[in-house]
Amino acid sequence: MDVTLLGTGGPAGFPRADCPCAACARALGAEARAATSVLVDGVLLLDLTPGAALSAARAGHSLHRVQQVLLTHPHDGPAMAAPPELPAPVRVPDGRELTLLSGHRVRAVALDSPGTGYAVTGPDGGRLLYLPPGGTPAGLGEPDHTFDLCLLDLTGRPEALARLRAAGAVTWATGIVAVHLEHTVPPGAELHRRVTAAGARAVPDGTTLHAGEAARAPRELPETAEAPEVPRRTLVLGGARSGKSAEAERRLATFPEVVYVATGGGRPGDPEWAERVSAHRERRPAHWTTTETCELAPLLAAEGPPLLIDCLALWLTDAMDRAGAWDEEAWRSGAPQRELAGRVAGLAGALRRTRRTVVAVSNETGSGVVPATASGRRFRDELGRLNAAVAAECEHVLLTVAGTAVVLRR
Template sequence: MYVTLLGTGAPAGLPRPGCPCAACARALGDEARAATSLLVDGVLLLDVTPGAALAAARAGQSLHGVRQVLLGHAQEDRGPELPTELPAPVRLPDGRDLTLLSGHRVRAVPVDGPGTGYAVTGPDGGRLLYLPPGAAPARENAPGGPPFDLCVLDVAARPDGLALLRETGAAGLTTDVVAVHLDHDVPPGQERRRRLAAAGARAEPDGATLVAGDYQLVPDLPRRTLVLGGARSGKSAEAERRLAAFPGVEYVATGGRREGDAEWAERVAAHRGRRPPGWTTRETCDLVPLLAREDGPPLLIDCLALWLTDAMDAAGAWDGERWSSGPARAELAARTSALAAAVRATRRTLVAVSNETGSGVVPATPAGRRFRDELGRLNAAIAAECEQVLLTVAGTTLPLRA
């Protein structure tokens, strides 16, 4: 089954007409995208957009053989003005099946927002799932396995939709995941490629033709990633984004509770509020047993600086005399070594967050300088055990090791 991407952009296209934002200004060449529309084997059109005939011609295709037009976008059912040779577009009711004379079988997939998704099985047995913009499968009716050969959906805006497909077995290791409905919320170019690759997905330019079931080389997801950054740099959001397309993530919050501190409670609530509903949260600094679990889901630890605070408390490392005499120093070094060894040995997918240190003002107290030095050593020890190390600055992520 061949799928030609007549368009891969958001409903308004990319760049958006009249939009002055930096992402739209950079959406040139292959990054300029018409609204998403798919042509399947030249006979089935999923969503139709203005200029469809011209888009098909640019892709080396023709619409003359189209026998069915199905609407997926949450638009008026009459859609844009169609070329005269196309049949009238229709929207299948959720759960309804349709069989074309060409041998293609289509099922309308319910989604959790406006619009309709479609599961298409070609005469050759190839299987395609297409979802409308801003939508994920409705959980109560989500498609299950066997995995689709090709999933075409809004990965950038709804990574949780991809996570649900992976959870139900509809997307597997061999599934080719292609992001469409691309908008100006993610900068085009390398940053978009990096974010999609972290989700196990990719983007293609308008006019690309895909073969359902064809093997595609998608970068392997690093098993261990360390995300560094200063205060409010976006490091936590980057770490969460890296696992947003995967189900059952275990979020480990090392900050704990602080009685009577309303501002800290607000920070914790904000972190909890942006986590996907399918994630579980564990508040602990006992990280080694979690890393040792061989069958555990992906693990997100936020953050190592707070883990170090707890470790220094336990070792009595804030006491200058105990530190200088040796016992506290030795105990803290042992705790750090044990954590680094656990990261080295873990079989789980891991994303850990830590504060980058040493770039600002030298702390005024010996205890502050001690914490700064030990955090630098901890970051270096954990980074040495990670396949990928990232640095976030002003909401921008820079790969230090990829």
Template sequence: MGNLPALSWGPAGPLARTCGTSYGASDAQDLRRHAKIGSVELTLLGTGAPAGLPRPDCPCAACATALGEAARAATALLVDGTVLLDLTPGAAFAAARAGRSLGGVRQVLLSHPHNGPAVEVPAGLPQPARVPDGRELALLTGHRVRAMPMDAPGTGYAVTGPDGQRLLYLPPGGAPAGLDETVQPYDMVAADVVGRPDALARLRAVGALGPTTDVIAVHLDHDVPPGVELRRRLAAAGARAVPDGTTLTVGVYEDVPDVPRRTLVLGGARSGKSVEAERRLESFPDVLYVATGGSRGGDTEWAERVSVHRERRPGSWRTVETCDLVPLLKEDGPPLLIDCLSLWLTDAMDSVNAWDDDEWAGGGERALRGRVEELTAAVRETGRTVVAVSNEVGSGIVPATASGRRYRDELGRLNAAFAAECEHLLLVVAGQAMVLRGG
């Protein structure tokens, strides 16, 4: 595309002017016919990453299965037939396949951090341009487009329709920067949910993303296999994906995915269960990470494990090391990520001296049952979002010692009791999450 022009700005505010083409008041009536009164229609001409999905010449499993509706062209959005967000190869054909025309487009705006591949501008379209960060473009159709600064190269666009419907579009790999003030929730957000889930966390933190905001995943790449796995990952963030060519009405409440309030993630050693649990909350701000393992003085290998976990967590998360879970579950607050129940059980069994046969028979077993019942009752009654991790044991070699068998049996009972109080239950095997309950 070469060097792209920026929009011109008049002394009295932004003008609907790009590349030397301006629109006078006499054009307003004709232009308004392109805007649907009472709603904003968004047509997703493409929903894929800049290279598309499948990527050309990529042999990975995700690309090999990205067929039919799972195939995605580079993301481009058509708003009310008047504003085109990102010009991609084949945009005119994509619009035709979706039953739309680019003939009424009055503004073509780019969001990508680069000019992209050379794309021939279809006849009749204005040349692509950018709105400077923080500035607002007013169109004679009644639409307003404000450029939102990003924390990475690129531009986000907040589009407000003639009747106030609000759409936010974020570029690939970008998250909003400088969101300090609380704002009203957007009706719809189209963003790189898989690549930058923390963008949703930032929007949630200031109230820009609410429970009825329709979050549409775009810029989809081969990081996640299409189909069931993609839907599951997006639902955990309260988002969804739609096929290329879909037309959505901004401001009309859709079936926004419910984020499960209580989730138990099970798995064996190095199965990926902790990563899966963290992934379920990475689009939410102010998560409280509850580490039940504590510190082990002199154990350098354990210290390295803890360090890896800490480095993986978003910077906005807080960490507390405790096995006293019941008070946390009873009080209000941000989501809890508990990692893990197996270490909580070790502490609970230590507290009742469960390793001694006489102590176990003389009241230790009864005391442990009481601790587990207290924990599961708190999970049942909690108002917080909870994601807990635990080891799935008992499928392999029978422990050689009585204490080992006792621990194995009690962990199985704890997992079953905790799972009974959760809406969502996952088993992670070889890095792959299998849904046992909760879709």
């Protein structure tokens, strides 16, 4: 079953004609996208958008063979007139199924927001799931099959992919493509980096995919010759309020299960710290679990879902407490240094051997004022050594600055 993406942008296209934002200003060439519309085997059109016939012609197709036009989401403004060569567009009621003369079967999928998704099965048995902008399937039970190709609003509703994976409707063998792309994510390298982290990809308008073949591995950048695997171990560095925790959480937002490892613990009598912890908890998806511990090696050694460790700077504080590294006289004796070095080496070794997907967060230090105390300078130095040891064991290393992630290693 051939699936041609006539457009991959949001309902208003990308860039938006009336938008002066930086993302729209940078959406040039292959990063400019018409509103998402999908042509299946030349006979089924999912979403009628302005200029659909021209988009099809640019992709080397015609709409003259289209037997059915299906709409997925409410459109603002007056109803769009269908070109005379196309059947009148309709929306199928949730749960209903229709069969085309071509042999394609289409089932309407109920969503948790206004709109309808469509599960399409081709005559060759290929299976496609297409979801509208902001759409997530509602009431997922045991799926009767696994989809070969999934097109969804990955940047707007990443939890949709997490739900599909949890239900078994989408597996790591499913080809996942981000559509309905908007100016909420900068185009170019940043967009491709975000979707790659989810095991997906973004493709230009006019791309034809095949539902039924194993999807090509996701790309980190459009021009990358060899498509990399989704990184299993990632270190996210950054200063205070740089966006490092949000970046780490975003990288695991599409996983059906995540264990959030909080190394800070509680601080009795500190209401400001309690507010910070509460804000972090509210931001996490409801299906994540949380454990508060600095004992990371057992978690890394165990089998289980991905780990998000936030953060290594607090882990180091605990390790220095245990080693007695704050006492100047004891530190000069060398015993705390050896114990601390052993703890860091143990953590790096556990990270090297782990089979789990891990995203670790740490503070980047040493770029500002030199600490006024010996213990402050000691912590700065040891955190730099810890970050270097952990980064050496990670396939992917990011530095967040002013809410922007810079790729240091991929």
